[in-house]
Amino acid sequence: MKKRAPNLEVLRIDPTICAGVAMCARVAPNTITLDPWGFPIIPTDVLTENMAKEAHKAVRACPKNALFIETREFEG
């Protein structure tokens, strides 16, 4: 029997909404860093399990609702 493939999660940001409030980086220090201008740098790769936990926290913490999680179908 094939194992059910895990969902792959990617953190995304709508940069036109983000106001650089930086709440996200505070609750997800290992996943989100800030650039020199105070705006979050979001990992582009599929999240590891630990990062995913943090990412979900960041999504909830963002006062602007600029962050969201995209789920990608497992391929291969």
Next chain:
Amino acid sequence: MKIFSQDIVFGSANHELSLGETRENFSTHSKLNIVTTFGSNAQAEEFLTLLETSGLTGHGGAHFPVARKIRSAMQSPAGGTVVANAAEGEPGSAKDAALWQFRPHLVIDGLLIVAQLIQAKRLVIWIHNDERASHRSIVEAIKERELAGSPIHVEILTMPPRYISGENSSVIAGVRGEAIAPRYRLDKARPWGLGNPSILSHNSETLARIAMVRKYGVEAARSHLLTLLGLDRRTVTEAASSDTYGQVLSKTSGNPPTLFGGYGATWMPWDSIKNLQCDPATLRATGLSFGAGIIGVLPVGSCPIVETGRVLTWMAGQSARQCGPCFRGLADIAQRWNDFATKAISADDYHTMLIRIGLIPGRGGCAHPDGTIRLARSALTLFSDEVEKHLEGKCEYEHSLDFLPVPLEVATS
């Protein structure tokens, strides 16, 4: 099949001075007999297949296949909007101005054809409010049609002359009556504005080509307008896909650095451009972009580092100020670049600038910051000797000659 019979020359600072062609009026244009209606669905389908075969892609810079874009909009219910995008964002470009000032009816025919195909009920011409000569010509064209007994109902929407107001998602937002700024989308491959009903925006040259294909067939899609930058003029010239840049700019000698595409594009050595064909598809296959069709051969006396700094400053000021990495990041890079261009900066400061340049791509809501950074990076690669000299405080240009057209900053916000 060319649109123009000769080159059209514009002044460098504004669109007022123009030499060359005479403007078509409706009665001269009518002699072409371009049919903008379709007798049946089968005829419409036949024309779309022709457009597909012609390989016509959008001339605004993104080069999306035109037939596919129209077909997607045809999936939506009738009653949508077609926009002729005449908001030429690139200060160097004058091809849309050339079309609207000399062949307005051809562009309007293209607009009518697309409107027929998607059964749109609203027609819009979207233009910067400082494009006075083009605006005048459009108003006149509409009046001529009315007097000739073939009135059309077109809205002319004007907006401040910002680079980003011609960007596709900005246009659609503006036509909907929302703030004119780029919108963020997840799926960048999908044309913006599809829906219920669709708002379809096409670049002015694209519309003119659609009308040309309707009249002359697929050959009409194999010419492209270029704007050649000079110190005091911009020349709009029409090149066939089979022409090389060397043939079009036959007077270019030596191997001068050349701005290729537009302000969100790249610096390239003339030697690597001259044998390329003026064809968006061929260029794309080699990883290059035709962009807005701007070619700027750097004149003797202009420092390429200083010129790049002038453009970076302008591009930074053109940010729609929505995304931090764009409006904060680009402003920071532009300032650092100008310091680097005009005074000796330390190797550390230079290094910081490089790191920061690397932090911007991919992080804006639209392609504006990526294009700006592309230009900066291509300058650093191509002008490595000049970079060295600048770092040593030994720029060989006492006073660099201003070359690339950079409009005075319009007041923002």
